[in-house]
Amino acid sequence: MTGADRLGRPLRSLRVSVTDHCNLRCRYCMPEEHYVWLPRSSILSFEEIARLAGLFTECGVTKVRLTGGEPLLRHDLVKLVAMLAAGPRLDDLALTTNGLLLADQATDLRRAGLHRVTVSLDTLRPERMQAFARSNRHADVIRGIRAARDAGLGPVKLNSVVIRGFNDDELEDLLEFARAEGCEVRFIEYMDVGGANSWRMEDVVTRREMLERLALRRGPIEAVPGGDPSAPAERFRLGDGTRFGIIASTSEPFCRTCDRGRLTADGHFLLCLYADSGLDLLTRLREGASDAELRQQIESAWRERRDRGAEERAAVAERGALYSISALRADPRKEMHTRGG
Numbered sequence: 366m367t368g369a370d371r372l373g374r375p376l377r378s379l380r381v382s383v384t385d386h387c388n389l390r391c392r393y394c395m396p397e398e399h400y401v402w403l404p405r406s407s408i409l410s411f412e413e414i415a416r417l418a419g420l421f422t423e424c425g426v427t428k429v430r431l432t433g434g435e436p437l438l439r440h441d442l443v444k445l446v447a448m449l450a451a452g453p454r455l456d457d458l459a460l461t462t463n464g465l466l467l468a469d470q471a472t473d474l475r476r477a478g479l480h481r482v483t484v485s486l487d488t489l490r491p492e493r494m495q496a497f498a499r500s501n502r503h504a505d506v507i508r509g510i511r512a513a514r515d516a517g518l519g520p521v522k523l524n525s526v527v528i529r530g531f532n533d534d535e536l537e538d539l540l541e542f543a544r545a546e547g548c549e550v551r552f553i554e555y556m557d558v559g560g561a562n563s564w565r566m567e568d569v570v571t572r573r574e575m576l577e578r579l580a581l582r583r584g585p586i587e588a589v590p591g592g593d594p595s596a597p598a599e600r601f602r603l604g605d606g607t608r609f610g611i612i613a614s615t616s617e618p619f620c621r622t623c624d625r626g627r628l629t630a631d632g633h634f635l636l637c638l639y640a641d642s643g644l645d646l647l648t649r650l651r652e653g654a655s656d657a658e659l660r661q662q663i664e665s666a667w668r669e670r671r672d673r674g675a676e677e678r679a680a681v682a683e684r685g686a687l688y689s690i691s692a693l694r695a696d697p698r699k700e701m702h703t704r705g706g
Contacts, residue, residue: 382705450478467509559701639674
């Protein structure tokens with residue numbers, strides 16, 4: 366076990382980016398026309414991911430979430446799921462996806478040992494998805510959500526990044542859709558990370574504003590007690606029993622309870638979503654480091670962790686986008702689709 370970091374936070378959850386490629390171009394993640402991709406030779410193999418994930422579980426990790434880019438673009442991902450699911454210390458194996466390819470893979474993923482899935486759904490209007498993410502495949506996302514639910518990958522969670530002037534008029538519609546489909550929506554404040562180089566504070570719809578808007582239309586809202594204190598989403602309940610979550614990373618950071626590390630597609634261990642750099646595990650692994658050596662480096666990095674990226678960003682007086690386009694092209698590891706949000 367790694368023990369706690371400098372702020373007393375344990376390492377319990379690991380997010381693994383399996384690819385830096387994606388089949389959408391969402392405004393908050395991949396808005397540009399051209400990208401610098403990671404060299405194919407630097408992408409972790411399934412065997413390398415499984416080995417590192419096993420070491421992380423020896424360090425205390427009990428939850429692994431596969432991300433990207435779009436993880437379902439990684440060929441034969443079901444094989445990796447089966448390899449990870451065989452790990453004796455893993456309690457929760459989840460996947461975050463944009464849903465475009467999910468309908469055809471949901472059943473196989475469940476059979477391989479995947480427990481849960483979270484699908485990005487920012488709008489219920491196909492024309493908005495076309496404008497925002499450059500895709501006309503909205504119907505495929507809906508099919509994927511339903512296939513995941515029917516395959517038993519639930520309760521399915523829906524992630525909706527709320528941006529003023531784009532989809533902030535759909536809060537109720539997304540709530541109702543989630544309720545009708547047996548899912549739970551989580552509204553996410555627009556964050557200034559990775560490729561969100563058009564980010565502006567005035568485009569952020571805060572947790573407080575979301576709750577105020579919903580209360581005006583739907584009546585009293587109460588917090589759901591007894592949740593995991595390290596979970597990123599605060600959960601709420603409407604009077605009719607409908608439940609939803611809000612991830613308020615921008616206006617009300619939860620750094621002090623964060624128990625998550627990230628493994629990039631090219632094997633760098635990041636201690637914070639806002640981190641400029643991380644521990645290069647891939648090079649050490651391919652140079653022949655033993656499991657004991659790798660585990661010691663993971664433990665040492667975590668024990669020295671004092672990251673509070675979201676808190677520090679919230680304290681910036683003239684807050685704008687975190688990175689310029691030139692900075693992202695100079696170092697693609699700073700991209701959200703490389704490090705896995």
